[in-house]
Amino acid sequence: MEQSQYLGAFYLFGIALNLVALVYAIQTGQTAFAVAFVLVVLYLSFRYRTREQFVGGPDDE
Known part of the structure; x- marks a missing residue:
């Protein structure tokens, strides 16, 4: 599970x-x-809605 998905589950919980x-x-x-x-x-x-901005997308490597 990637970090954004993990954070999403954490925020939803x-x-x-x-x-x-x-x-x-x-x-x-x-x-x-x-x-x-x-x-x-x-x-x-x-x-939750902006977690991609904080984690970074696939281009931020």
Whole structure:
């Protein structure tokens, strides 16, 4: 598995965990935690979408 695919799986796992935590925070009425989890999901989503730029493509050898 190449590095970009590994990072993609890692980011998706992090997004999924944070979404579960977000749902739990919303259900228990903890808005501060919910906002924090939303920010983390947004950050991980951004990193997931732009991971090729950070790792480097096949031309960067």
